[in-house]
Amino acid sequence: MFNYNLKLSLKSMRRNPIMTGLMVAAIAVGIGISMTTLTVYYMMNGNPIPEKSDVLFAVTLDNWNPIRPFDDDRPERAPHQVTFHDAERLLAIGKGKRQTAMFESSLIIEPIDDEGLPFEAGARVTSADFFVMFNVPFIYGSGWDKSADAAAEPMVVLTKGLNERLFGGEDSVGNWLTMQGTRFLVTGVIDTWEPTPRFFDPINGGFQEINEMFIPYSLTRVLELTSAGSDWGWKSEEINSFEEWLNSEAVWVQYFVELESTRERDDYLVHLDAYVEEQKRLGRFERPLNNNIYDVMEWMDYHEVVANDAKILLGLSFLFLVVCLLSTIALMLTKFVGKKSEISLRRALGASRKVIFNQQIVEVAVIGFSGGLIGLSLAALGLQGIEYLYDAPAGLVKLDWVMMFTAIGIAIVSSMIAGLYPAWRVCQIPPAAQLKTQ
Amino acid sequence: MGLGPMMSSLMRSKTGPLLVALQIAVTLAIVINSLYIVVQRVERINRDPGLDVDNVIIAYVRGFGENFDVVDSITNDIILIKSIPGVVAATVSDHVPLSGSGSGTGLRTVPDETIEPVSTGYYRWGEEGLDALGIELSRGRNFFPEEVNYILPASDPPTPPSVLVTQNLADDLFGEEDALGKTVYWGNMEPSTIVGIIGHLHGSWVTWDKLAHVVIQPGKPANTTNKYIIRVEPGMRDGLMPIIEQKLGESNRQRVVKSVRSLEEMAARSYRRDRGMAIILSIVISLLIGLTALVIVGLSSFHVTQRTKQIGIRRALGARRGDIINEFLLENWLITTVGAVLGIILTAFVAYWLEVSFELTRLDWRYLPAGIVILWVLSTLAAIEPARRAASVSPAVATRSG
Incomplete structure (x- = not known):
């Protein structure tokens, strides 16, 4: 029966190629546009680390100006980053299961052989727990040991790309790199790792590529590393040395902690409060106690990682899909009206309403499926265009299986909904009614 | 000018024209709001920065x-x-x-x-x-x-x-x-x-x-x-x-030249979100207008074919070509206008949503009449060819059976 219906549908579609073409085009364009925007939204709104997003927390402490909050529009919020020295002390206390402090910097890598040229590479200055906390995959070796943090040993973890550039992609663990006059030991090379959004640093861009290498946080003092990310300050302090800069009230370090249970969370907040109380006695933290932890998805919301433009486009493109469906209904209705005589004839020859209805629905589903397939290719094209327009890393937004099935599903379901009324109208045609007038 | 035949044909098949009117309404809502966003973004990109963007080069160097x-x-x-x-x-x-x-x-x-x-x-x-x-x-x-x-x-x-x-x-x-x-x-x-x-x-x-x-x-x-x-x-x-x-x-x-770029390129990079949004919305607007126009053409042509006999009879009874063209265009205009009225309400809803949820500036009301005029022109252009074909139906058609 299905094959018969299919055959009839194809025949009917061929008989009226312009109408059929218009219907398929309407669905294709509607699916193309809405899937493009839906994919972008889905990517931006995605959970970058689903297996741990509820046990990883960003920490904020309120060391801001006693007479003015960090964010005038949201006075309840503490600064979104912490000072270098607070992070250093919290790391040393190590109250959470794991914790890491970090900021972005960059170093000049000196050539390994005589032919190479020195070049600058971006670095994330962080601590040993980073790799375990964030489930970073390694090809070779591993992160550095905690003892390297304590002793400020120059060690480095490379990304796959940088390892390719420096060592031709070979296992470089145990090799040495000279950066700004210091020799660094390579302890590991990480595999492709593209958490999207880049949850550990939405402040400096949620959709950027990860930094090319990782080095210990404790090297900051030794090598006088400066932040390449954003820093914010409120206090006018006299800063005549790097040491004074590190000990200032400026915030430029991101701090994350891993806490497994509610109890651990409560304990950690108590610990933060105790830490700040102690600092208050030293004359710092003049604002009321306001220490917070945000899990990964809360942190994404906090930084409004999903751009407003993406939401606007999503809304408008679904309205667009509505227009496409309305056209499809109108076209289908018109087309079925044109088939009145054929239907009456078939009804007169004994076809039941159900049979006619099924046949119409199959025809509609075929149109929906074709539109959906073309729409998917349009969406793939649209996403390429978006990556180009927004200068995004290649492959940041792509159609995965979920999105492909969603697209085809939306196409078929929506075209069937669009076809229901016309199909029902067609079934109302009385048998032989049309034959009479001929 | 006889509105009678047109109204009766409109009333006989209400659903089709109503769907087209609805489509026009949603089209209007999307086009006006998108156009408003595009214009604002383009204005922003084209602001005078107060410096000679075209002739400035920026070089970044770093010593080691x-x-x-x-x-x-x-x-x-x-x-x-x-x-x-x-x-x-x-x-x-x-x-x-x-x-x-x-x-x-x-x-x-x-x-x-x-x-x-x-x-x-x-x-x-x-x-x-x-x-x-x-x-x-x-x-x-x-x-x-x-x-x-x-x-x-x-x-x-x-x-x-x-x-x-x-x-x-x-x-x-x-x-x-x-x-x-x-x-x-x-x-x-x-x-x-x-x-x-x-x-x-x-x-x-x-x-x-x-x-x-x-x-x-x-x-x-x-x-x-x-x-x-x-x-x-x-x-x-x-x-x-x-x-x-x-x-x-x-x-x-002892120094790495990190990059030498033009200020123009750097400024374009800073404005890429605005430019991206303007381009995407322009594409959406063009596709939408194109689709709606095609649908009007398709439906009108189909109606002409369906009504060949009716038109033939009317021509045989003395209706001139101009009457037939006018009738088709008037029918189309009526549908568009019903759509535009619904569209104004919908446009206001979408504009309200954008204003409240995303703090966009309130839609400039002058976009509404502009949008409606554009729709009238567009739908008339789309219907004119099918209407001509309707007018070319020979009065002799009436004499044929079937």
Whole structure:
């Protein structure tokens, strides 16, 4: 029966190629546009680390100006980053299961052989727990040991790309790199790792590529590393040395902690409060106690990682899909009206309403499926265009299986909904009614 | 003019025309709101930045190694750059306007910490800074060379006695009063005197509402990365960029030339979100209008075919071609107008959603009549060909059976 219906549908579609073409085009364009925007939204709104997003927390402490909050529009919020020295002390206390402090910097890598040229590479200055906390995959070796943090040993973890550039992609663990006059030991090379959004640093861009290498946080003092990310300050302090800069009230370090249970969370907040109380006695933290932890998805919301433009486009493109469906209904209705005589004839020859209805629905589903397939290719094209327009890393937004099935599903379901009324109208045609007038 | 036949055919098959009207309504809502966003973004991108975007080159260099002397390096680099034919002016700066990277601070007109400071972007560059960016000073004077000193990292340089401000910042600080010669106070309550006023200049962050607030201190920042702002003769930019890169690279091996780019490219990068949105929405608008027009053409043609016999009879009974054309166009116009009325309501809903959820500025009501007129024209154009075909139906058709 299905094959018969299919055959009839194809025949009917061929008989009226312009109408059929218009219907398929309407669905294709509607699916193309809405899937493009839906994919972008889905990517931006995605959970970058689903297996741990509820046990990883960003920490904020309120060391801001006693007479003015960090964010005038949201006075309840503490600064979104912490000072270098607070992070250093919290790391040393190590109250959470794991914790890491970090900021972005960059170093000049000196050539390994005589032919190479020195070049600058971006670095994330962080601590040993980073790799375990964030489930970073390694090809070779591993992160550095905690003892390297304590002793400020120059060690480095490379990304796959940088390892390719420096060592031709070979296992470089145990090799040495000279950066700004210091020799660094390579302890590991990480595999492709593209958490999207880049949850550990939405402040400096949620959709950027990860930094090319990782080095210990404790090297900051030794090598006088400066932040390449954003820093914010409120206090006018006299800063005549790097040491004074590190000990200032400026915030430029991101701090994350891993806490497994509610109890651990409560304990950690108590610990933060105790830490700040102690600092208050030293004359710092003049604002009321306001220490917070945000899990990964809360942190994404906090930084409004999903751009407003993406939401606007999503809304408008679904309205667009509505227009496409309305056209499809109108076209289908018109087309079925044109088939009145054929239907009456078939009804007169004994076809039941159900049979006619099924046949119409199959025809509609075929149109929906074709539109959906073309729409998917349009969406793939649209996403390429978006990556180009927004200068995004290649492959940041792509159609995965979920999105492909969603697209085809939306196409078929929506075209069937669009076809229901016309199909029902067609079934109302009385048998032989049309034959009479001929 | 007989409305009768048209109304009766419209009433007989209500659903089809109603669907087209609905489609037109939603189309109107999307097109008007999208167009409004596009116009706003394009206006934003095309704002005057107050500097010579087309002829400025930015070079980023960074030294390394133990023997690297940053002050020597900057001094020699500036001499080298200025020796290249075609270069008009060059300076070292801590930040580059329109680049997305900058510094912000707060200024006050009285040294009182409890008073809310006026937020502003701020820069430090040398006496050639204005010339290197092609900025016009509207009043007062530029920095004297003796006011410009090297500023080493992690040092607390003395607060400079002279600063330049933009007119926009001056207005927000001093209101009606003339700001020239007035004193401003920094976060540490140290004073500086305004010696010159820049008519208009944009700072670093193009999305910031205080983009036109800029204060400039004299200085040659000797940071880890040195940023050189170079203005060249018109038309020579693209030819000079590789030359500058090569000469800088050759002159000192203890330094990496990170990039040499045009300010135009950097500014375009800063505006890429706005441009992206404008382009995407323009594509959406074109596709939508194209689709709606095609659907009108398709449906009208189909109706003509369906009504061939009816038209033939009417022609046989004396209706002229013009009558038939008018009738089809009027029918189409009526559907469009019903759609437009529904569309106005829907447009207002969408505009409200955008305004409340995303803090977009309220839709300019003048877009509504404009949108409706466009729809009328468009739907008439789409229906004119099918209407002509209807008119060409021969009265003889009426005599045929079947």
